[in-house]
Amino acid sequence: MFFTLIRLQILKSFRSTAFAKSLLANLLLGFLALLLLSYVLGAGIFLRRIIEHFADGEDLLGVLNSYLVFFFLTEFMYRYFVQSLPVIELESLLHLPIGKRKIIHMLLFRSFISPLSVIALLLFLPFGIQVVLVSYGWMGLVTWLGSILMTSWTLHWFMLWFKQRFEDSLIGLLVVFGVLLVGAGSSYMGWYNLGEITKPVFDLALVSPFPFLALVGLVVGAYSLCFLFYVSNAYLEDLSEEENVRFVNQSFGWLSRFGMPGEMANVEWKLIVRHKKSRTFLMLSAFFLLYGLIFYNNPAYKSEDGFSFIFIFVGVFITGIFMIQYGQLFLSWNSSNFDFYLSKKSGVEALVRGKYLLFFGISMVCFLASVPYAYFGWHFLLIHLATFLFNIGILVHVIIWFALWKPKPMDLNKGAMFNYEGVGAAQFLIIIPMMLGPYLIYVPFSLLFNDYIGLFALGTIGILGIIFYNRLAQININRVLNNRYEISSSFRQEL
């Protein structure tokens, strides 16, 4: 029975229309996964040298053990974003005379077969062989590595439960931010040393099997929690996420002032908050606001006069992440209702202008939210202002122009991570103008005069773009109108 179910799963994934259509994309993804895993393995092999480099002369194992907790915090974060839930297949199985518990066991087991489950093993096994085996023998290696693996797998089951239970809810977000804060509080602010608190567990695991056994118990516990939750909620209404109307009155009154485009921006905003994929994109924008923390205070990018070139890129990202991310799939967001806009008078024009309006609005919010970076130096404020102007004056048109190259349909209710629906060659090509564009203008002025003149040039070009907004936007609108038959027929196709 169990194997029949597994076989069905395999057939399903091989025979789905998406698989045949995007075989190449799947191969690419598979290759990418292998590549990433091999990087992880590579990092694992050199882990010993890396630690020696940073903490020369100290006890290697002690150092690693004290940093393990940060690995798990990171794992928590990437699992939260990447790990997908196995409930989608449930619908087609529930009505069959197969025990519910069996189905759930199968689904959970299947979710476990994932590259994520071996990352910890690949990363720490080489180190274990190089260091632990030598000083603590086989027993030490098994219990130490076992403890790490069990912690990682506990996270797997815990996350399956957590995401199904709290995803998209305020509590879920708060917990994720809480985890971020716990990590940051320890490493960045130095309030307390999280590593030292959890270090004894892994130190003990080297010489005694108890931590390992306790963690095995924890895995079983997390699995049971997950299993019981799924079994008791194995009804279509619970798991298929039929949403209540949660955002009914969330509309921006001020957008109405811009007429039809304003109304469209309003509707688009509702689209964003009511679909899983777009919500994730929005949330990512919020996370990217923190991007500057990596660069701005980093001694590697300090320079004597002016500032590092890389800051321009960071500024473009911080103030424009939403238009870069959301805009590269420009029309695909509306793939399921594009005919609506076509059948309305000036509907397409209003749609495109509405999106522009939304991009301007959200960029503005990002710019304002990035003002506190002035704490690291006033020039960051200038960088953000210049890149912000450049983003909304020039870059937004460029991104949309590229995104209008053969837009593809996509399902907005699927998750955003590793979901390449709607993505084509154009979405990769966008990266080029996005990276080079600002530098084309900034670098000549910065080299000829100084960095601030470069910023000034960037901002001026941006303002010119804003002045000619109507003409530039019209180019993209005409592109949509000229390709309307191809776009609408490709959107009507099944995914």
Next chain:
Amino acid sequence: MIQISQLKKQYKDAVVLNIDSLEISKGQCFGLVGNNGAGKTTLFRIMLDLVRATEGYVKIAGQDVSKTEEWKSIMGAYLDEHMLLAYLTPDEYFETLRKIYGMSEADLRNHLEKFMELFNGEVLEKKKYIRDLSKGNLKKVGIAAAMMGNPEVVMLDEPFENLDPSSQIRLKKLIQKETENSKITFLISSHDLNHVTDICDRIVLLEKGKVIRDLREKAEMMSELEAYFTG
């Protein structure tokens, strides 16, 4: 009101639509019937400029649909759920359309008043997105939306499909009333011969993309169609 001339749609070698000439006059209730694959939906899509015609043209109120957009303000249509914003609630959707058509709130209330019987209390003021509605209620939303903004032409693809029997009768009454009162031109495609012969004063039968019957005599419609479809 609507002129179609030398209209042809071809996918590679397959000709899916080929209509020499067809005129639909104002205030007519025009029915389109035909078996699956006859080209009904393709014809409607070309008339709405959603699909490009290979040859020929469609004119609505004298304007070629592929060249201008003016005709869109006198045309309302509901073909399928692609024409709805499924992530809004019905109320929000009507509100959005109200702004697009520049109607007042009273206009909207008056308009929806006409549909109260059809909606049967299951559509408005329910906290449910359009995408979560049943197929029947989805259709009702689409039909009510197509008739907003005082259109002169309303195009409905399979309006009776998925509706329960009482809703079908209510919809029929509604269409008949609108043709009488506001001189709206209805274009309706349907597989339900009883309904379509009831309400339409002209029925065109398509087969493999060609017009093979153009029936205008109400008395003979039913028998002619039955004769054709029973083969």
